[in-house]
Amino acid sequence: MSHATPSDIEVAKRRRWPLLAAIVAVVVIAASAIFYANARGDDRSFSTELEVATWSTDIAAENLLAYIAEEIAPDHGITIKPVKIDNLVEINRAVDAGDVAGNFFQHQPFLNDAIAANGFELELAAPVFTWDQASYSDKYDSWDEVPEGATVALRDDPAGQAIALLDLAWSGQITLKPGKDTVAGLPQLSDIESNPKNYEFVQVPIGQLARSLADVDVVVVHISDVYAAGLTEDQIIDRPEAPKGSEGGLVVSTRTSEDPNIKKLIETFSDERIAEFLETTDNDLIRDTLGPRTS
The missing domain is CATH 3.40.190.10 (Periplasmic binding protein-like II)
Known part of the structure; x- marks a missing residue:
């Protein structure tokens, strides 16, 4: 019967270390991925009550969102809860992280800047209006x-x-x-x-x-x-006409756009009644500021 010498034991230990290190690395990577996914809202699912953010000084979009929440959203089986965010980076980060379902204040060029600067995974899912400038x-x-x-x-x-x-x-x-x-x-x-x-x-x-x-x-x-x-x-x-390509609307995360209730949200902001409202409203803040998007 052979006996392991101290040198044999030391060699065996050394051979186990790479395996143990690899296992630890896999565990760490998996844990990091889970943490990152949670932080970015990858596993977030939404109820029928959905928060949508406007920029705190955009009074026209805030008023239009209130109309959509009251008159359009119920017909699509959801409740929209308007919220305000006063930081132009955080209002997109909140959507990217899944803290809110979407935001309603920006056009594609502005969104492109935000994505390039911060790596957000966002999309303009429903262009709704043009800004008068x-x-x-x-x-x-x-x-x-x-x-x-x-x-x-x-x-x-x-x-x-x-x-x-x-x-x-x-x-x-x-x-x-x-x-x-x-x-x-x-x-x-x-x-x-x-x-x-x-x-x-x-x-x-x-x-x-x-x-x-x-x-x-x-x-x-x-x-x-x-x-x-x-x-x-x-x-x-x-007061020039709004240039084509500058339409603003609902922005959502690309990672949650297939969520059933986010789909309902997108359908809500795509409702044709919004364009009719923009053309006929007596609300001065909206009528003098926003117009229906061009086709």
Whole structure:
């Protein structure tokens, strides 16, 4: 009968270590995957009561969401609970994590920026409305009155800046380089081909843009962003049509879009009665700010 020597025992231990290490690694990876999935809402299922978030200063979208919750959602077998989130990163993170069922405030270019910056797995599942955007001034009544070298403020984020530049091009104030004259082209200040009146452009964060009017000659901004700042219709000098591709609507997580109640939510926001409401409503906050999406 042979006996294991101390060296044999040491060799056996050394041989077991790689196996044990591999087992531990697999367990750790599996646990991490479960934690990550839970954190990202991968295993989240939704009831028929669904929270949908609007950005806290977007009064028009908030009013439209209230109409959808009261008049449309019950016919699709769900209850919508509107909530407000005042941070533009967190409002998308909440959907990505499964903390809310969706959000209702943004267009595809803005969503593209959020996805690129944060790795969110989100989709614009139901385009619903177009934003009216306008140029405001306390000093002038039209672009014809705005002098050479005037200061024009617009948003500092790529999506918002692109929409503003398209509006300025539509109004004949600038021209854009070839291929940059659509929402898909996502024009930025560097894409201006001509600036005949030598405007000085100032980039301002979205939450401060409307309030910057006192410091500049003209502000180009979504009308839905101006109410909290106290801007009014008589300060508008130009109001272009919303560029195609800038429609806003319901955003959901791509990981939960097959959930039965999320499908009902998407059906709710796709209901044709919303477009009719946008065309006929007496609610000034909605009628003067949002329009039905173009087909």
